[in-house]
Amino acid sequence: MFKIRFLILFFVSVLFLFVYFSKPSSITKFVYNLEDIKFYIKSVLGADHKPFDDLVVVAIDEKSINRFGRWPWDRKVTADLINRLKEAKVVGLDIVFSEKSNPESDRALFDSIGKNGNVISGFFFRDYATQTVTEEVIDFLEDCSLPRYRVLSESVGIPEFSYIESNIPQILENSLSCAFFNIKPDVDGIYRHYPTVYLFEGMIFPSLALQLVRFYLDREIYLEIDQLGVKKLNIGDITLSENYIRLNFYKDIKTVSAVDILEGGIDPSFFKDRIVIVGITEMGVYDIRPTPVDPLMPGVFLHYVAVSNLLKGDFLRESAIYDITFTVVLLLSVFTVGYIKKLKYRMPLYASVLFIPFLVPSLLFIYKNVWIVTVYPFIFSFLYIIALEIYQFFRVDLQTRELKRAFSKYLSPDVVEQIVKDPESLGLGGEEKEITVLFADIRDFTVITEKLSPHQVAKLLNIYFDSMTKIILENKGLLDKYIGDAIMAVFNAPLTVPDHSDKACKTALDMVKRLDQVNRNLEKQNLPHLKIGIGINTGRAIIGNLGSSLRFEYTAIGDTVNLASRLEGLNRIYGTDIIVSQFTVSKVKSDFLFRKLDRVRVKGKEEAVEIYQLMEKSERNKNIKILYEKALEHYFNTEFSTAQEIFKKLWVEYEDYPSKILLERSEYYIKNPPEEGWEGIYEFKEK
Structure with a gap:
């Protein structure tokens, strides 16, 4: 439970x-x-928090637009506005002047920005080009980038842009510094997060809020970045560890209308030692950003919230x-x-x-x-x-699940599921389809059992069968049956397995590998070690529920099955672990190491078949394969003397038992040449 x-x-x-x-x-x-x-x-709970005291937005609002006309204004007006903010500690412009205006107005703006000495000009990044960025602009921008940062990895996870909408050079030249002011929304188009830094032309630029805080505190930004982005960012006592901060919005934003400043309604001393952000709030200019608290929030307010969050430390963690x-x-x-x-x-x-x-x-x-x-x-x-309660409800059906679990010990999970879904599928009959059949047999089992009691034999087989069966099922095979000490497994039935030949070959290799573990377990039980031989063949066969109305089983029959059984027996002759037919090899898509062994005719079949040894990948086995197949080619071409030399070398240097068998045959054929038209087929008279 x-x-x-x-x-x-x-x-x-x-x-x-x-x-x-x-x-x-x-x-x-x-x-x-x-x-x-x-x-x-x-x-609703009245728990709204207050923004930073010395922070104010100068709003180019509807009242200002009505007085001075649609935006953009004559730059003399903007220059006048900036002049009236000269007592502020720092002024951030949520505005970009990317093109020249008339020279006189431009000069007035340049002079006001330069004389004030407190203006952070704004720019924004784009995903596409809208202007040509000159080397002069790049040089000015470099002065705005962060000089102190530490890279902790080969790649950095900071958002990077390839294009920029920048101020004209004279604006940059006269500004105290500059910063980007574009903000990306979340996936639903709502603005909740505020960026800290972006990457452009190999330089790291701070956001407008970050730059304003930097100059307000007169502290440098220290930055550590890695493959995930910002690992550590310090400005004085402020510490961040993300590419973005989550904004903690305020109910009230301290705002002053630009027209009130320009017409003398607000004394310049009001801004003394404060942070001022100049931006557009008039809806007709379309600088509107939907947020969780206001679907029509002006973009400049996001900078306000970010600056206040940073200085008060009340951004959302x-x-x-x-x-x-x-x-x-x-x-x-x-x-x-x-x-x-x-x-x-x-x-x-x-x-x-x-x-x-x-x-x-x-x-x-x-x-x-x-x-x-x-x-x-x-x-x-x-x-x-819900899941727990469903489990509680169906727990009363424990008997059915126990039955299913019992079936799973003998059949693959796929077959069990098919039986559970459609019990009538257990009826008699079968279908013809291509399958891969695997036979595995314990070597010298009769000799082994003569020295053991029946109880020990049963114990040995249970340990062996349990381990090998798990491998078959793991590789989507069907455990067809146990035949004494032998195992028959089928792949691609009852459900289709596209790479069934590959699965069978992998199963065979896994079984041989797992045998070491099985033998260690047997040794602990004072039982003898085992060796196995495996035969694999692919072809069409009848597969299904075969038998009588009183007793039947899900199995496969046909020449394909018989040949797999014969190939398993040939391992005794060649001293190998796994022998695979040419039909299986031709279907395999994975990169297994096959060594062509021989061309044989097994008992009960008229047609010859080329057989292969499935080997573990190693340099030693690759060398053996190359030499052996070279010798085998000479052997098939009746060049027995040349074949004899190579087979002898393989036997002497590698103790390769198949080479010993073919060496003896080569020596025999040197003395007793085969008949004209001999095709290299060796016929086995016994199973």
Whole structure:
């Protein structure tokens, strides 16, 4: 019972982690929309926090547009506005002047920016080219990039852009510094995150908010980056560890209309030692950004929120560790509640557990500025509850599942599923299809059993069969039957396995490898070691439920099966472990190491077949294969003396037993040449 519950927990946890980290677009949009409700809850509770005091937006709003005309204004007006902000500690422009205007107006703007000495000009990156960036502009931009950063990996995970919409050189030249102001929305088009740094032309540029904070505090930015992006970013006491910060929005934004400043309604001393961000809020200019708290928020307000969040330290701290830990704790809570036997006691506790994802993250958000996702813990806890209750319901059907488990010991899982879904499939009859058949037999089993008691023989076979059968089933094979000490397995039945020949060959190699482990187990039981031979053949056969109405079994019959059995027996002759027919080799797609062994005619078949040894990949075996197949070619061409020399070398240097067999044959044919037209076929008279 514990095992099943734990497996369900494991599956739900894996599913959660997959969805969480893969972030399917549709699910992510759904999650974002639900999570945004927290801001509404915060507002309803009256828990709104206050922005940084010395921060203000100078808004080019509807009132200003009505007074001075549509944007862009004559740059003399903009210059006048900037002149009136000279007492501010730093001024950020959420505006770009990418083209020249009339010379007199431009000169007025250049002079105002230069004389103030406190202006951070803005620019933005693009995914496509809109202007030609000169070397002069690049040089000015370089002065705005971060000089102090440390790269901890060969590649860096910072968003990179290839194109830029920059200010004209004179603006850059007269500015205190510059920074980018474009922000990317989340997958649903809503703006929740604010970037820290972007990469352009091998240089790392800070965002407008970051640059404003830097100059307000008169502190340099220290940056460490790795393949995931920002690992560590410091400005004074402010520390970040992500490419973005999650914005913690304010109910009120401190705003001053540009027209009030220009017409003398606001004294310049109001801005003394403050951070000022100049931007457009008039809706007709279309600098509108939908956010969780306002579908029509002006873009300049995002910079305001980011600056305030950084200076107050109240940006939202989100982390995969927070989300995963919280979800796992809830799932473990459900796991514990599931052990309560009576449903009437379980249900209230389940409801309590499901309420926690709404309560705890909301409290942490409001009072600790910690952002923990609510939707995932709720959904996957609910999913786990459903799964546990379904398990409880069907647990009464234990007898049926025990029966299924018993069948699984003898048949492949695919066959069992087919039987469960369609019991009538156990009726008589069969179908003809291409299959690959594998026979495995224990060498000298009769000699081994003569020294053992019946109990020891049964114990030995159980250990051997258990290990080998698992390998067959793991490789999508059907355990057809045990025949004494032999195993017959079929691949590509009853369900289609496209690479069935490959599966059979892999099974054979795995069986030979696993035999070492089996022998160690046998040794611990004071039982003798085993050696096996395996034969594999591919072809068409009758496969299905064959027998009488009183007794039948799912099996395969035909020449394909018989040849596989004969090939298994040939291992005794050649001293090999695995012999494969030419028909199987021709179907194999994987890169196995096959050594052509011989051309033979087995008992019961008129047609000859070329046989191959399936070998473990090694340099030694590759060398043996090359030399042996070269010798075999001479042998087939009746060049027995040349073949004899190579086979002898293989036998002496490598103790290769197939070479010994072909060496003896070559020596025989040197003395007793075969008849004219001999095709290199060796006929076996016995099984």
